[in-house]
Amino acid sequence: MTANTPTDRGRWIALSVLCLGELMILLDATIVNVALDTIRRDLGFERSALAWVVNGYLIAFGGLLLLAGRLGDLLGKRRVYLVGLTVFTLASVGCAVAQTQLMLVGARFLQGVGGALTSAVILGMIVTMFPEPAKQAKAIGTYGFITAAGGSLGLVLGGALTDGLDWNWIFLINLPIGVLTLLLSLRFVPDQAGIGVGRGPDWLGALLLTSGLMLAVYTILEVGERGWTAAQTLATGAGAIVLVTGFLLRQAMISNPLVPLGLFRSRAVATANLIQLLMVAAMFGVFFFGALHLQQALRFGPLEVGLSFLPAALTMGVTALRLSGPCLMRFGPRTTIIAGLCSILLCLLLFARTPADGSYPVDVLPALVLFGLGGGLVFPAMMGLAMSGATEADAGLTSGMLSTTYQVGGAIGLAALSSIAAARTGDDPSPAAITSGFSLSHLVAAGLVLGAVVVAAAFVRAPEPAAEPPVEADHA
Structure with missing residues (x-):
């Protein structure tokens, strides 16, 4: 060694x-x-x-x-x-x-x-x-x-x-x-x-990429204050598109690109990022709207809200640690991803029917467990799928791309879902109106996850499953 x-x-x-x-x-x-x-x-x-x-x-x-x-x-x-x-x-x-x-x-x-x-x-x-x-x-x-x-x-x-x-x-x-x-x-x-x-290094390309992505993140974060059609939102959004487009054109034209565009043609990389984009756009709303529901409807304090989400985190963690690997080896990425997405889809549908006067054990906890189970299956499977399309020379780029998709997709999804919920609720501060807005946002989020299921079914290859998962010593 x-x-x-x-x-x-x-x-x-x-x-x-x-x-x-x-x-x-x-x-x-x-x-x-x-x-x-x-x-x-x-x-x-x-x-x-x-x-x-x-x-x-x-x-x-x-x-x-x-x-x-x-x-x-x-x-x-x-x-x-x-x-x-x-x-x-x-x-x-x-x-x-x-x-x-x-x-x-x-x-x-x-x-x-x-x-x-x-x-x-x-x-x-x-x-x-x-x-x-x-x-x-x-x-x-x-x-x-x-x-x-x-x-x-x-x-x-x-x-x-x-x-x-x-x-x-x-x-x-x-x-x-x-x-x-x-x-x-x-x-x-x-x-x-x-x-x-x-x-x-391609310093001009680095400047275009970084400034474009930063401006895009800024635009998304400001949507909640200014709205999607505000002049500043449209101007900064257009600026971000111009900068990122300029970066892509430069990468296609120079001989030593900062980011080789050939990686984006990898089926595994592109599919994993598209699935993650749709999924996290839906999932970010679970924590945001769930926390608001617990505070506004059930009158939970900040520490109680944090503790209330622990079942989701624990379920997701145990699933990722103990179930995702064997499922991937046994059934392959397509089946594992689709099963996890269906669990998240069911979670969102349960949240969509949560009444304003519901209780945590009956109306919130089961959905959070399903959320954790689905996330624990999907995230490791998507990571493995994306990295399977990368070489050692571009593993860092692929890793960074997944992280970017997670952050930007989640921010876009949360901004859009928040706008949808606010439009449904209007100026009515009653728990029933607020819950109605949350329910509509969860239904829209469920549609995004359903789209991710379709992408996974259509584009993720289904390899022959292993007869038995390999037995190995536990070094973790």
């Missing part, structure tokens, strides 16, 4: 370290939501400006994912990952000590930069470390478990830290975690050399 070829045990240790880094990023993406009101009072934010504490992070994160993934291929995934961890950790300290609104929003933007550099390359490193199908399925399932649990754990931890200590601690807690992850990564995560930048 060379230094760059870890033992089997070393690979599972490296996977655990990578998952720890991803968990830190995921926790931060949701943990801040619980503390927003406390931050507003302490730093004197206007309610309209407070959104930038979240949006500053999301714009940098969503706008840089694709570029970060490609930089991992060119410069080395481990190198980009370590730089991202360092930037994220230092920016977290900046958030914790921020004394002004500008300092906090600026530090949040830098957190988004670090988060994108870190998250974009993790899946690419995982599939490179685990080329064997059975072990790769198990490794991706483990990664899926972390991504499933991170969001809900962030809500619970954020409520506990904000209530028990102070909002600064939701950022300061990243310092010891980040330092530990950096040290462990240097020790256990194998180096993966990049393919090099050839005659130099």
Whole structure:
């Protein structure tokens, strides 16, 4: 074994370290939501400006994912990952000590930069470390478990830290975690050399891509305030389209493209991203509208809302960790993806019939369990499907593309579904009217998932199932 070829045990240790880094990023993406009101009072934010504490992070994160993934291929995934961890950790300290609104929003933007550099390359490193199908399925399932649990754990931890200590601690807690992850990564995560930048990186292409995606994310985030047909929405949306189109044209014309467009012709990559785009556009509404229903109809507090979603996170995590790998090896990606999507579809239909005076055990909990079961099956299967169409030279780009689809698709879906719910509810503040708006949005979301089922059935190849799942030692 060379230094760059870890033992089997070393690979599972490296996977655990990578998952720890991803968990830190995921926790931060949701943990801040619980503390927003406390931050507003302490730093004197206007309610309209407070959104930038979240949006500053999301714009940098969503706008840089694709570029970060490609930089991992060119410069080395481990190198980009370590730089991202360092930037994220230092920016977290900046958030914790921020004394002004500008300092906090600026530090949040830098957190988004670090988060994108870190998250974009993790899946690419995982599939490179685990080329064997059975072990790769198990490794991706483990990664899926972390991504499933991170969001809900962030809500619970954020409520506990904000209530028990102070909002600064939701950022300061990243310092010891980040330092530990950096040290462990240097020790256990194998180096993966990049393919090099050839005659130099395409800086103009990088500028077009990053600015276009950032402007697109900004446009989507502002839809809730301005509406889809507002002049600013149309102008910034058109600007984003022009920038991304310019990037694609440049990549097609130059000899050393930043992003080889041939990857987009891969059937597996294109299908996985399309399924994810439709699915996450529907799924983001489950947490958003579910949390609002629990608060407005059932009068749950912030910590209670976080705890209420734990069954979904636990079900998704256990399914991703224990069931997704064997199902993929036994039935193949098409059957696994369709089964998971049907579970999410049933979840949305159950939410659509939830009455205004419903109860959590009867009307909410069963739907959340179905949501977790479906997500736990679909996400690892889609990750594996997309990465099956990538080579080691473009694994980082494919990983970044999946992350970009997740962020942008979820933002578009949530903005659209929120508009639909608001149009149905109108100015009526009664629980019945609010629930009616939520129900319509869930039905529209169910239509999106049904579209994802059709795509999976039509375009995902169905390989011959394995007679028996391989038996292997448990190294996780």
